[in-house]
Amino acid sequence: MCGIVGYIGSNNIKKILIDGLKELEYRGYDSAGIAVLNDGKFDSYKATGKLINLEEKTKDFHTKGFAVGIGHTRWATHGKPTELNAHPHIGESSCVVHNGIIENYVALKKELLADGVTFLSQTDTEVIVHLFEKNLKSINNPFEAFKKTLNQLEGAYAILLVTKSEDKTIFFAKHGSPMLIGKNSDKEIFFASSDTPLIGYADEVSYFEDGDYGFVSSDEIIIFNQNNEKIEPIFSKLSQNKLSAQKDGYRFFMEKEIYEQSIVISDTLLGRLKDDEILFDELDDSLFDGINEIKLCACGTSYHSALTATYLFERYAKIKTSIEVASEFRYRKPIMTKDTLFVVISQSGETADTLETLKMAKKAGLKTLVICNVDNSSMVRVADACILTRAGVEKGVASTKAFATQITVFWMLTLFIAKLKNSIPTTEITRQISLIRQIPTSVKVSDSMHERIKRLSKRYLHGHGFFFIGRDVFFPLALEGALKLKEISYLHAEGYPSGEMKHGPIALADPELFTIALLPEHLHYEKAKSNVEELSARDSTICAISALEFDKADDFIKINSCEDYMLEFFEMMVVVQLLSLEISIRLGNDVDMPRNLAKSVTVE
Ligand code: M6R
Numbered sequence: 053m054c055g056i057v058g059y060i061g062s063n064n065i066k067k068i069l070i071d072g073l074k075e076l077e078y079r080g081y082d083s084a085g086i087a088v089l090n091d092g093k094f095d096s097y098k099a100t101g102k103l104i105n106l107e108e109k110t111k112d113f114h115t116k117g118f119a120v121g122i123g124h125t126r127w128a129t130h131g132k133p134t135e136l137n138a139h140p141h142i143g144e145s146s147c148v149v150h151n152g153i154i155e156n157y158v159a160l161k162k163e164l165l166a167d168g169v170t171f172l173s174q175t176d177t178e179v180i181v182h183l184f185e186k187n188l189k190s191i192n193n194p195f196e197a198f199k200k201t202l203n204q205l206e207g208a209y210a211i212l213l214v215t216k217s218e219d220k221t222i223f224f225a226k227h228g229s230p231m232l233i234g235k236n237s238d239k240e241i242f243f244a245s246s247d248t249p250l251i252g253y254a255d256e257v258s259y260f261e262d263g264d265y266g267f268v269s270s271d272e273i274i275i276f277n278q279n280n281e282k283i284e285p286i287f288s289k290l291s292q293n294k295l296s297a298q299k300d301g302y303r304f305f306m307e308k309e310i311y312e313q314s315i316v317i318s319d320t321l322l323g324r325l326k327d328d329e330i331l332f333d334e335l336d337d338s339l340f341d342g343i344n345e346i347k348l349c350a351c352g353t354s355y356h357s358a359l360t361a362t363y364l365f366e367r368y369a370k371i372k373t374s375i376e377v378a379s380e381f382r383y384r385k386p387i388m389t390k391d392t393l394f395v396v397i398s399q400s401g402e403t404a405d406t407l408e409t410l411k412m413a414k415k416a417g418l419k420t421l422v423i424c425n426v427d428n429s430s431m432v433r434v435a436d437a438c439i440l441t442r443a444g445v446e447k448g449v450a451s452t453k454a455f456a457t458q459i460t461v462f463w464m465l466t467l468f469i470a471k472l473k474n475s476i477p478t479t480e481i482t483r484q485i486s487l488i489r490q491i492p493t494s495v496k497v498s499d500s501m502h503e504r505i506k507r508l509s510k511r512y513l514h515g516h517g518f519f520f521i522g523r524d525v526f527f528p529l530a531l532e533g534a535l536k537l538k539e540i541s542y543l544h545a546e547g548y549p550s551g552e553m554k555h556g557p558i559a560l561a562d563p564e565l566f567t568i569a570l571l572p573e574h575l576h577y578e579k580a581k582s583n584v585e586e587l588s589a590r591d592s593t594i595c596a597i598s599a600l601e602f603d604k605a606d607d608f609i610k611i612n613s614c615e616d617y618m619l620e621f622f623e624m625m626v627v628v629q630l631l632s633l634e635i636s637i638r639l640g641n642d643v644d645m646p647r648n649l650a651k652s653v654t655v656e
Contacts, residue, residue: 332464
């Protein structure tokens with residue numbers, strides 16, 4: 053997702069800002085920009101694509117002496133990745149960079165347009181700078197105007213703002229998106245979205261908490277917390293190891309990405325939830341006109357999230373849904389009818405097989421939709437419509453947070469279609485939306501849970517195989533759990549519908565066969581339980597994951613009690629991800645780059 057840097061000092065500001073942005077490249081971006089206030093004058097440069105383009109544009113730009121500047125890498129959410137939409141956004145005498153989403157930007161923009169303000173971009177961010185300047189005109193005190201602006205914003209943000217009326221200062225605010233400040237003995241000040249840009253520049257850093265805001269110059273750092281109390285920053289020494297800084301202290305990117313799920317799902321939800329309806333600004337309602345069926349197509353983990361969607365779409369949206377593995381679909385001369393909405397799902401948007409099926413569907417005249425994590429990827433460019441999952445860059449080859457955000461989007465899309473088709477009562481839509489709001493809490497990793505899984509993992513390093521079993525949506529989750537385990541542990545694992553075991557696979561049951569049983573309290577509990585009992589009776593070693601104690605299990609991982617099976621789904625998803633991670637770490641494998649696998653499979 054977007055990255056932010058800021059600098060106050062007398063060194064080479066252009067280099068410091070652009071080098072800082074390079075360190076944030078791993079977060080993903082499609083355009084970048086910087087703005088520098090030097091000698092009372094703003095210079096601003098923006099470029100689409102990679103940072104090399106920004107370097108090229110700024111090659112003749114030099115400053116002397118003290119300057120204040122901000123920089124940004126943008127991952128498009130509102131508006132295409134164009135130069136005009138790139139940050140910083142400039143007003144008459146101020147500029148701003150922003151990471152996050154301003155949920156009420158449409159209303160704010162409407163008011164500002166009525167006041168005669170001209171907007172240059174399609175972004176939500178641009179309202180911040182114009183709102184600030186409007187407030188500054190009436191209040192005439194930059195900090196008070198900034199404070200008032202923050203009070204008018206809804207959503208998530210990390211913001212840096214620079215204004216000519218206080219030309220040695222950066223105004224900042226953090227609410228939901230990461231940001232920290234660094235300093236050194238030369239009185240230089242640095243801001244960034246993560247530690248890495250500051251390594252080699254700052255000696256000490258302080259991490260802002262949600263709700264923190266204030267202003268900083270070379271001489272003072274003034275911070276207020278969410279209760280508007282002035283607080284003292286707590287600075288700590290900055291580690292000098294870049295790779296570990298990128299991992300934020302986690303052992304592997306996969307681990308970091310599992311822990312990030314709560315934050316990225318919040319991003320996925322931003323601006324899309326009302327009390328009784330789901331908003332997908334990016335979708336035209338007419339997309340569903342004349343549609344009687346949905347066909348889903350994907351590979352790997354994305355296939356598993358799509359398989360989950362087949363249950364939700366038919367159950368709640370009451371629309372006929374089928375699914376296929378992309379590599380199979382593309383060669384079997386399928387019948388495609390124009391009343392089918394063809395939906396592809398992909399983290400990367402580049403998977404060759406999935407992309408090909410999308411092209412086939414387009415050629416056959418079907419309406420197409422892609423659910424994707426990477427804007428401007430091939431699939432996003434080809435499909436008629438796109439929903440971005442907003443998981444941010446996923447570095448671990450084994451997908452985790454991309455899956456979590458795909459499921460979140462599918463649940464929302466189910467309710468979006470249900471509303472269009474009037475297929476379930478509004479009270480049910482409202483109930484489910486309130487559940488969706490709880491997903492970020494359900495996927496938070498607790499220390500005690502992680503510690504327990506770490507300890508348990510030592511019992512699962514051998515054996516002749518694993519069965520992950522579940523019913524209904526817990527079957528795709530079982531498939532996903534098995535895929536995670538085999539990808540990074542190289543142990544043999546299969547996902548099965550619980551009820552299918554007695555039709556053959558149970559022949560393998562013995563103490564060296566490990567069954568990971570998904571037992572949700574709120575969906576077919578008794579049926580799933582008796583399937584596990586059948587395996588237990590044949591001496592398979594059982595690890596049960598449930599909110600309800602289960603005495604037939606050899607090991608038991610307790611999830612929190614939830615109101616609904618879909619929240620149990622998210623709780624169990626985290627458990628199976630952590631179990632694979634810990635087994636793989638104990639086996640000494642390279643978790644992030646497992647053998648034989650590539651992150652993006654762009655060949656057949
Ligand atoms: O980028 P995509 O979602 O299209 O990728 C599809 C699969 O290659 C991918 O999910 C793969 O299975 C992952 N390694 C799973 O962890």
